[in-house]
Every structure is written in C-alpha cells, then in structure tokens.
Amino acid sequence: MADSVQQLRRLLVAEEVFTDAMRNTRPAKSLQNTRSGLLKHLREVGQSGDLYLIVATERGIIDGDLSRYANSRAMSSSLNAALNEIAVIERHIGLVSDPDKYRTINEGYSLPKNRKGGLPFDEARQAMASHLARLDNMDKSRLDDDEKKIIDARKTAIFNAGKLYARRQAETLGVESKRDVL
Numbered sequence: 001m002a003d004s005v006q007q008l009r010r011l012l013v014a015e016e017v018f019t020d021a022m023r024n025t026r027p028a029k030s031l032q033n034t035r036s037g038l039l040k041h042l043r044e045v046g047q048s049g050d051l052y053l054i055v056a057t058e059r060g061i062i063d064g065d066l067s068r069y070a071n072s073r074a075m076s077s078s079l080n081a082a083l084n085e086i087a088v089i090e091r092h093i094g095l096v097s098d099p100d101k102y103r104t105i106n107e108g109y110s111l112p113k114n115r116k117g118g119l120p121f122d123e124a125r126q127a128m129a130s131h132l133a134r135l136d137n138m139d140k141s142r143l144d145d146d147e148k149k150i151i152d153a154r155k156t157a158i159f160n161a162g163k164l165y166a167r168r169q170a171e172t173l174g175v176e177s178k179r180d181v182l
Contacts, residue, residue: 035146039153046157051093051168054161058131058154059086082134085127089161092124096165102172118176119169128162 022028045057066079095101109120116125132155139151170176 032146035150039146039149042150042153042157046153046160049160049164051161051164054157054164055086055089055093058158058161059083059090061154062086078134082131085131088127089124089165092122093165093168096124096168096172099172099174102169106173117166119166119173122169124165125162128158128165132158132162 042057045053048054062079062082066076066083070076070079095105105122106120109115109122114121119125135151135155135158139148139155143151
C-alpha cells in the first residue's frame with residue numbers, strides 16, 4: 001500500500017511539472033489571451049441587462065461545448081439537458097411578455113410552494129436554477145483558473161438573467177416582487 005501511495009504522489013508531481021511546462025508554451029499563452037477576451041465578453045453580456053442576449057450567449061456556449069468537447073455519453077446527456085432548459089427559458093421569455101398568456105401561468109403556480117418572491121417559480125426560473133447548479137458543479141471540477149473565471153462569469157450572467165426575468169414577471173403581472181432573486 002505504501003508503494004501505491006508513493007507511486008500516486010510521484011505521478012501527481014509529474015503531472016504538475018508537465019502542466020506547468022505546458023503553460024509556458026506559445027499556444028498556451030495564445031489560449032490564455034483568447035480566454036481573457038472570452039471572459040471580458042461574457043462579463044459584458046452578463047451586465048448588459050439584455051435577457052435575450054444573456055440566454056442566447058449561454059445557448060451558444062452549450063452548443064459549442066456539445067459539438068466540440070462532449071466526449072462521453074454523460075457529458076452529451078448533460079449538455080442536451082442544458083439545451084432543453086435553455087429552450088424552456090427562451091419560450092417563457094416570450095410568454096412572460098404577453099400579459100394574457102402569463103396570467104394563466106400565474107394562476108397555475110398559485111400555491112406558496114410554487115412561488116418565490118411573490119412570483120411564479122415557473123419552468124423558466126426552475127431551468128435557470130438548474131443551470132446555475134450545473135455551472136456550480138462544473139466549477140468544482142478540475143479546471144484551470146481561467147476556466148473557473150469563465151464559469152463564474154457564466155453563473156453571474158445566468159443569475160442576472162433570473163433577476164431580469166423576475167422583473168419582467170412582476171411588470172407583466174402588475175405586481176411588485178417581494179425580492180429580486182432567481
């Protein structure tokens with residue numbers, strides 16, 4: 001057992017040495033610059049106040065991850081679930097903009113357990129909460145600092161989208177939200 005633990009330590013140290021060496025290569029520096037630009041863009045989108053843009057940006061990221069990086073059935077399944085949730089959010093953005101249609105949803109979510117902040121905790125808000133949880137789980141994985149910053153920017157953007165959506169709900173229903181949260 002002691003040999004196995006020592007072997008693991010040696011392998012982890014070797015991995016760290018190679019990872020550090022790779023970070024100092026020209027392609028790694030180019031990747032870091034690209035990720036810095038992506039991070040800046042995501043932060044701007046997240047602060048834009050444009051609900052459609054925030055959701056469309058997240059859809060673009062998920063589509064790209066599915067086509068370029070999905071390398072297991074579990075990852076493909078998770079990304080497809082995320083795309084289904086984004087589709088729900090997009091559909092509800094249209095519904096919440098129509099007071100007559102949204103009153104029906106409001107009536108369907110009348111029980112206190114189906115409301116948050118005095119507003120329906122409808123499928124769009126549920127999907128955003130689920131997507132935030134998915135991003136939180138990604139943040140716990142073995143990513144480098146740049147990737148974690150990108151995940152944080154995406155989480156902030158989705159959180160802001162939730163606040164924008166809740167405001168839209170309140171405006172459509174002609175009520176004041178008890179709190180401005182997802």
